[in-house]
Amino acid sequence: AQKITQTQPGMFVQEKEAVTLDCTYDTSDQSYGLFWYKQPSSGEMIFLIYQGSYDEQNATEGRYSLNFQKARKSANLVISASQLGDSAMYFCAMRERQLDSSYKLIFGSGTRLLVRP
Amino acid sequence: KAGVTQTPRYLIKTRGQQVTLSCSPISGHRSVSWYQQTPGQGLQFLFEYFSETQRNKGNFPGRFSGRQFSNSRSEMNVSTLELGDSALYLCASSPGSLGGGHEQFFGPGTRLTVL
Numbered sequence: 001a002q003k004i005t006q007t008q009p010g011m012f013v014q015e016k017e018a019v020t021l022d023c024t025y026d027t028s029d030q031s032y033g034l035f036w037y038k039q040p041s042s043g044e045m046i047f048l049i050y051q052g053s054y055d056e057q058n059a060t061e062g063r064y065s066l067n068f069q070k071a072r073k074s075a076n077l078v079i080s081a082s083q084l085g086d087s088a089m090y091f092c093a094m095r096e097r098q099l100d101s102s103y104k105l106i107f108g109s110g111t112r113l114l115v116r117p
Numbered sequence: 118k119a120g121v122t123q124t125p126r127y128l129i130k131t132r133g134q135q136v137t138l139s140c141s142p143i144s145g146h147r148s149v150s151w152y153q154q155t156p157g158q159g160l161q162f163l164f165e166y167f168s169e170t171q172r173n174k175g176n177f178p179g180r181f182s183g184r185q186f187s188n189s190r191s192e193m194n195v196s197t198l199e200l201g202d203s204a205l206y207l208c209a210s211s212p213g214s215l216g217g218g219h220e221q222f223f224g225p226g227t228r229l230t231v232l
Contacts, residue, residue: 042225103165
């Protein structure tokens with residue numbers, strides 16, 4: 001079963017508008033972490049934002065905010081005032097504890113965002 | 118502060134050969150994780166090394182191995198290469214282990230092509 005689901009393979013947004021990228025997750029662990037990364041065409045993964053499962057406030061980092069709805073197991077990324085440089089692949093990831101108490105970082109399939117001028 | 122560096126950036130090998138990839142983490146970071154990215158399987162966690170010990174491991178065959186040195190630099194080795202090993206291999210470093218929820222900083226990756 002998919003642990004991290006990103007249902008939008010591709011999205012368009014007009015420059016200066018806001019966009020929401022969806023992410024749902026599946027875990028039975030009470031302690032977990034959720035990450036969003038951006039991957040431009042150059043290939044390098046760029047950390048955007050982190051939300052811990054016990055964090056009561058939604059995480060924000062500049063133009064990025066995470067809409068964390070724990071009961072629905074969703075962690076959507078909101079980008080405000082889109083810029084042309086935001087065009088990239090966006091990955092949602094979850095840090096999950098395994099049965100042997102080790103940890104893994106599990107990634108979704110990604111959403112390709114294209115910002116139109 | 119210098120970022121995560123990976124060498125080489127590009128590599129072409131043939132089936133059956135072995136390959137070693139190198140990753141130098143950000144100064145002061147003790148954790149190095151490795152990931153494989155392919156169009157078909159997406160991004161998959163290979164393993165994490167922390168203070169020279171493998172702490173966490175993904176679901177990959179034993180042909181994939183790694184190690185970490187006392188200066189936190191890490192190497193990943195793939196033996197008996199298969200066509201399906203063609204991928205972008207990403208390395209990430211963080212101050213603490215994965216379990217601590219630390220942000221991971223990624224390198225530019227090594228693109229491996231197996232012919």
